[in-house]
């Protein structure tokens with residue numbers, strides 16, 4: 156059985172950093188992870204390790220812009236269309252990564268997950284190749300600084316989940332930047348309990364009035380409707396990721412292993428070469 160994790164999320168959420176850290180962690184525990192760069196606009200310096208598979212070897216955004224005259228957004232769409240027309244390239248690149256994780260670093264343009272059909276089609280192709288997939292959707296902890304921005308992030312995660320329809324985990328990245336303060340700051344994160352309201356979205360955050368609330372009263376009923384939607388469909392909750400703490404990465408890997416059913420098809424190893432004395 157082969158496995159792939161699609162690492163998704165808005166620009167700057169920490170996707171590439173997470174991919175590198177996860178591969179390094181897998182190596183530390185004697186497992187293998189291979190980086191697949193799916194961003195045709197990626198710059199070399201954004202990778203901590205060399206991608207094993209790289210869409211830029213098929214087509215890059217620069218190619219689409221300079222040779223075909225597309226702008227950055229049209230160019231990105233063209234690159235994905237080109238990939239979908241050249242899936243034999245992908246089949247060859249994916250090769251035989253038996254029992255290994257292929258970690259797919261996706262682009263940060265959110266519309267790729269919510270508006271277009273490329274990723275669902277690509278995921279179906281992975282399934283045809285017998286590769287079991289899941290997605291890790293990253294939202295950065297800075298979104299917790301502004302509850303309205305945070306809820307727009309929750310709704311984007313929800314919309315991407317519904318569009319992609321694969322096992323899914325949401326991750327609140329860059330948790331090292333969040334320290335509960337003793338004085339109530341702009342985000343009001345004073346305790347672990349306050350942070351928990353963001354990790355498991357508390358829809359009442361939207362309806363609470365804060366001294367810094369600048370929302371026009373005419374949006375209050377809209378906010379209540381959104382809060383109700385999130386309460387009625389509690390699809391999103393976040394695992395905290397603090398890269399300064401290896402336990403945090405290990406906990407996230409366990410969730411990924413569980414959601415992708417890693418190793419479930421492996422046969423138990425017979426203790427053939429063991430002497431009876433080994434069991435005493």
Ligand SMILES: Nc1nc2c(ncn2[C@@H]2O[C@H](COP(=O)(O)OP(=O)(O)OP(=O)(O)O)[C@@H](O)[C@H]2O)c(=O)[nH]1
Nearest residue numbers: 165166167168169170171172173201262263329398
């Ligand atoms: N403090 C802190 N900074 C981080 C962490 N992860 C990423 N960063 C920083 O956030 C910035 C963006 O990180 P990337 O990993 O490039 O984010 P990305 O989601 O791949 O970005 P795009 O590919 O542009 O969408 C970089 O400056 C990273 O150093 C983290 O866990 N903690």
